[in-house]
Amino acid sequence: MTNDRALWAGFMKSAEMFTGRPAVVAEGKTLTYEELRERACRIAATIQAYQDASATPLTAVFAYRSPTAFAGVLGSLLAGNGYVPLNRTFPVDRTQVMFARSECDAIVVDAGSLPQLDKLLEESQKSLRILLPDVQSVETLRKQWPRHTFAGSNDLAASSDWREPEARPNAIAYLLFTSGSTGIPKGVMVAQRNVTAFLDYMVERYGITEKDRLSQMFDMTFDLSVFDMFVAWERGACVCCPSQKALIKPGSFVQEMELTVWFSVPSTAIFMKQLGMLKPGRYPTLRFSLFCGEPLPVSSASAWLEAAPNSILENLYGPTELTIACTLYRWDPVTSPDESELGIVPIGYPYPGMGVLVADETLREVGRGEEGELLMNGPQMSLGYWKDSEKTAAAFVVPPSKKDVYYRTGDRVRRPLGNGPLTHLGRIDFQVKILGHRVELGEIEAAVRKACGSDGVLAIGWPATPSGYGGVEVFIEGESKDLDGLRSTVASGLPDYMVPRRFHFMGKLPRNVNNKFDRKAVIHLLEEGL
Amino acid sequence: MSAASPGDVRIFLTGFIQRRLAAQGQDPLNELSDDCDLLLSGVIDSLGLLELVTAVNEHYGREIDFEDLDPDQMTIVGPFCDFVADRMGRA
Numbered sequence: 001m002t003n004d005r006a007l008w009a010g011f012m013k014s015a016e017m018f019t020g021r022p023a024v025v026a027e028g029k030t031l032t033y034e035e036l037r038e039r040a041c042r043i044a045a046t047i048q049a050y051q052d053a054s055a056t057p058l059t060a061v062f063a064y065r066s067p068t069a070f071a072g073v074l075g076s077l078l079a080g081n082g083y084v085p086l087n088r089t090f091p092v093d094r095t096q097v098m099f100a101r102s103e104c105d106a107i108v109v110d111a112g113s114l115p116q117l118d119k120l121l122e123e124s125q126k127s128l129r130i131l132l133p134d135v136q137s138v139e140t141l142r143k144q145w146p147r148h149t150f151a152g153s154n155d156l157a158a159s160s161d162w163r164e165p166e167a168r169p170n171a172i173a174y175l176l177f178t179s180g181s182t183g184i185p186k187g188v189m190v191a192q193r194n195v196t197a198f199l200d201y202m203v204e205r206y207g208i209t210e211k212d213r214l215s216q217m218f219d220m221t222f223d224l225s226v227f228d229m230f231v232a233w234e235r236g237a238c239v240c241c242p243s244q245k246a247l248i249k250p251g252s253f254v255q256e257m258e259l260t261v262w263f264s265v266p267s268t269a270i271f272m273k274q275l276g277m278l279k280p281g282r283y284p285t286l287r288f289s290l291f292c293g294e295p296l297p298v299s300s301a302s303a304w305l306e307a308a309p310n311s312i313l314e315n316l317y318g319p320t321e322l323t324i325a326c327t328l329y330r331w332d333p334v335t336s337p338d339e340s341e342l343g344i345v346p347i348g349y350p351y352p353g354m355g356v357l358v359a360d361e362t363l364r365e366v367g368r369g370e371e372g373e374l375l376m377n378g379p380q381m382s383l384g385y386w387k388d389s390e391k392t393a394a395a396f397v398v399p400p401s402k403k404d405v406y407y408r409t410g411d412r413v414r415r416p417l418g419n420g421p422l423t424h425l426g427r428i429d430f431q432v433k434i435l436g437h438r439v440e441l442g443e444i445e446a447a448v449r450k451a452c453g454s455d456g457v458l459a460i461g462w463p464a465t466p467s468g469y470g471g472v473e474v475f476i477e478g479e480s481k482d483l484d485g486l487r488s489t490v491a492s493g494l495p496d497y498m499v500p501r502r503f504h505f506m507g508k509l510p511r512n513v514n515n516k517f518d519r520k521a522v523i524h525l526l527e528e529g530l
Numbered sequence: 531m532s533a534a535s536p537g538d539v540r541i542f543l544t545g546f547i548q549r550r551l552a553a554q555g556q557d558p559l560n561e562l563s564d565d566c567d568l569l570l571s572g573v574i575d576s577l578g579l580l581e582l583v584t585a586v587n588e589h590y591g592r593e594i595d596f597e598d599l600d601p602d603q604m605t606i607v608g609p610f611c612d613f614v615a616d617r618m619g620r621a
Contacts, residue, residue: 244569244570245569245570245601245602245605246601247576248569248576248579248601248604248605249601249604251597252601271576271580274580274583274584275580275583275596276595276596276597277596277597279597484557487556496575
């Protein structure tokens with residue numbers, strides 16, 4: 001297939017070929033391809049019925065691990081729009097900021113997210129279309145919100161009304177918000193052709209067939225979820241989505257669902273190892289075990305392979321801006337331990353067509369074997385940041401002596417000697433990984449500065465874990481304030497994993513020779529057991 | 531090896547939860563009922579659960595295997611305490 005096709009084309013083809021086979025398991029229910037297509041087409045036709053050329057080509061999907069979440073994603077795409085995933089486990093204030101910034105005219109909401117809808121409707125300046133496939137009667141909502149338009153399950157258009165939209169490979173597939181250092185989340189625009197280029201490689205490499213069953217450990221607000229859904233749907237396979245509760249016993253889920261492809265952050269493997277869920281031979285159904293999102297410790301890879309002995313293990317790497325993953329490394333029990341540095345599995349080799357540049361601060365290529373920032377370009381390089389040309393220009397650059405645009409990942413790697421793999425060495429800035437989530441410490445600092453009025457604020461990833469950090473601690477220059485009030489103000493705008501675990505007030509923050517706040521000195525305080 | 535009753539485990543669990551909430555600057559819980567689901571009520575997340583299991587193992591000086599505990603029961607106070615006590619009573 002070529003990259004000119006729409007992202008939904010693979011699903012629709014599978015729906016023809018594998019009509020009665022399972023497409024998704026969510027909330028304990030299995031939906032066949034036929035059932036999921038029916039639901040998705042009704043949503044798509046409803047959006048098409050009102051949408052005109054002036055509308056934002058995006059639809060928000062405010063749904064969590066439910067059949068409506070999957071139907072909403074497909075429905076947005078089938079309407080010719082990109083989808084904007086929203087997550088009810090995030091603070092509603094943050095969801096509201098993302099929704100407002102996306103400028104969506106329509107939103108698909110599932111039953112579980114409905115209690116948070118009021119907040120989005122209250123703040124919206126627009127007249128919104130709200131699709132509620134899980135709700136029969138929407139009369140109360142109509143009375144309460146006369147300026148918005150509601151469609152309950154009985155009001156959705158018939159699936160036969162769906163009209164195939166024009167394929168526009170450059171159209172946005174999804175808009176995903178990542179942590180931004182100024183305190184406002186950045187929306188990454190990923191094009192349909194970015195995703196289809198990624199999918200073409202993945203389905204071939206892993207030989208996906210209709211018999212495969214893929215995990216969905218990632219929330220839809222995490223772009224790795226795109227792999228689970230669309231790799232499965234390209235080839236008629238089933239994506240198996242655990243409930244929030246089942247997420248804490250991933251091992252039982254692998255066994256009950258008889259999964260063949262596993263994909264998670266390394267933290268999940270570390271967690272399972274510590275809870276005794278990685279016994280030798282426990283997961284024989286797995287053909288592939290894939291990890292991405294944070295550094296993968298060698299010890300976790302080895303333990304996982306013992307538990308899933310029939311599987312091939314690969315470590316994937318990639319920022320959202322380069323579409324899900326753009327380098328990978330296949331683990332070999334014999335040679336890989338020697339290729340790993342500091343107990344971390346290499347990130348490997350670029351995907352087909354993806355160019356690599358390891359550069360110094362002036363963006364000139366470093367010598368072989370030397371460290372530098374990783375820059376990449378190619379078919380998976382995304383369109384940039386939504387309505388933010390300044391940030392786009394800063395991250396998507398033409399390095400001196402190059403003709404093409406490259407994306408600056410901010411990741412520090414070693415340029416391989418000869419044909420060896422790329423090795424991830426950390427970040428060049430103050431971005432950290434917390435339980436697999438990309439976090440700008442600057443965003444947390446901005447939130448704390450705003451809440452406490454002090455300009456002297458340092459956020460530190462702490463404690464260090466094999467794959468990043470367990471959480472964040474904050475140091476504030478000034479007199480101790482009302483801690484409860486400060487915490488709740490900060491927490492109202494940040495997801496759980498970004499909320500500081502502790503706040504430390506200091507008369508004066510330590511500074512280095514350049515009179516900058518000295519991060520190392522406060523890390524030392526934490527190491528001393530503060 | 532030490533034996534423990536469900537009540538003993540409960541005292542340990544309550545202490546753990548209160549210390550954790552205090553460290554995070556949150557209000558202590560008034561009561562921890564047997565049917566309280568620590569995960570769904572937002573008292574702990576999966577990282578907290580890991581800390582809890584590590585703390586239990588350290589406190590009792592042995593590795594308890596939680597794999598046999600039903601996932602639906604794992605984060606509910608009563609079944610969690612019964613399970614740990616039961617495992618402590620085994621050789």
